[in-house]
Amino acid sequence: MNSFDPSPGAVPGAGLLGLSQRIPPSNLAAEQALLGALLANNKAFERVGEYLAPDHFADPVHGRIFHAIKRRVEAGQLADAVTLRAEFEHSGLLDEVGGPAYLAQLLSAMVGVINAGEYGQVIYDAWLRRQLVDLGEVVVNRAFGAEAELDAKGQLEAAEQSLFELAKEGGAGEGGFLTFERALTIAVQHAEKAFTTPGGVSGLATGLRDLDAKTGGLHPSDLLIIAGRPGMGKTALATKIAFGAAKAVLRHAQEADPNAVPKGGVALFSLEMSADQLATRLLAEESRISGDRIRRGEISQRDFDRFLEVSRELGISALRTRCRRLQRTKGLDLIVVDYLQLMRPAAGTRPESRVLEISMITQGLKALAKELSVPVIALSQLSRAVESREDKRPQLSDLRESGSIEQDADVVMFVYRDEYYLMQRAPKELSFDNAEKFQGAVDKWQKDMEMAHNKAELIIAKQRHGPTGTIKLFFEAEFTRFGDLETQHDDGFGG
Secondary structure, rough: OOOOOOOOOOOOOOOOOHOOOOOOOOOOOHHHHHHHHHHHHHHHHHHHHOOHHHHHOOHHHHHHHHHHHHHHHHHHOOOOOOHHHHHHHOOOOOOOHHHHHHHHHHHOOOOOHHHHHHHHHHHHHHHHHHHHHHHHHHHHHHOOOOOOOOOOHHHHHHHHHHHHHHHHHOOOHHOOOOOHHHHHHHHHHHHHHHOHHHHOOEEEEOOOHHHHHHHOOOOOEEEEEEOOOOOHHHHHHHHHHHHHHHHHHHHHHOOOOOOOOOOOOOEEEOOOOHHHHHHHHHHHHOOOOHHHHHHHHOOOOOOOOOOOOOOOOOEEEHHHHHHHHHHOOOOOEEEEEOOHHHEEOOOOOOOOOOHHHHHHHHHHHHHHHHHHHHEEEEEEEHHHHHOOOOOOOOOOHHHHEEEEHHHHEEEEEEOOOOHHHOOOOOOHHHHOHHHHHHHHHHHHHHHHHHHOEEEEEEEEEEOOOOOEEEEEEEEEEHHOEEEOOOOOOOOOOOO
């Protein structure tokens, strides 16, 4: 019975006393029965070995016995009352586990091998409940000021992060196996979709023909990194892909009914720009009217569907909360985060280094992609090492904190524009001995500029399920607009 008193004169926290005096959830009889079954027949371990651990037992003695059984069985050795007695005697722990009499008592409490799995689930469920009790106490203590540095919003994020991590562990007992028949059916369905879709796109289309051809579109559960130095156009490319994906969602929804409203959408989280700045960029890209003209009001007012979820400061927990809500209320097909290095790890965590912090963020983004079954695109800055090389095309080693990003990502792409660097290398007359040499340098520079004008490269440096290589793209700096590169480009180019 809950001793909480809702009356006006109740003392804050007084109701916690009754809660803390409750006996934590456990089932010692189930623990004894399972251990007895394991000692009687080691094959029973197959039914619980995948998810059950010594820490899941409420009685520490039972945890020690299970650990000994687990170690021997996994080493291919016999684990019964005789071998365990000898092992505990040798290590001086026999008295701590109740002596030979208790091992014999466990055998009398045994259940059949078939029932072992059910008893394992009971033990695991009780452990989960104990974790929830502990988590609840932490949440309550924080709310009463145990960690003064965490404000209410931070406490919410920390609580959700803890629940999320527990939920991930809590799924372990359900078994993670997928039958080969089911996996084969899913693979054939994906192949069929790619075969019947123009361009062989089995995932979500990006609006960029050559990128779709190389990747097959954006696939659920994938984490994609788009990286580049400042000025390369990372955000412009990300908004192009986001808008292209949103249009693909709309097209798909309206194939049968032209008036249908799509059940999904694209969430774009920007930590660098406000919502109106992002909308301005998208409008400039689509209308081919420069952003400064839009800001000066030199265009007519246009209705513009906005599919952006924006934040100035964003933690992985807050991102997860908003995306879950979006998927639940409106549907969600793609998440874009601009950019990785501005994100914060989960509230309540204190990473020892920036590398570890980025690792937590990328792991969180990959976990989010898997949980919601949508692709996640995250933009990333590159280190200054690029600038010191003659060839400034990025490499995987140029990723800041590259180890964790490269490891967690399914796809890593770099944006590179030779025109950006060529503009900075315009010949200066003072650097040459005579006018003829200067003019020769100018002629070569202008030729190089013409070759690089309105061109960009998207370098796929890693693709877990496909080829790597370089994709040539069209880029209009005035409108920060990416598109497909045509051999003969005209004004009607649609990207």
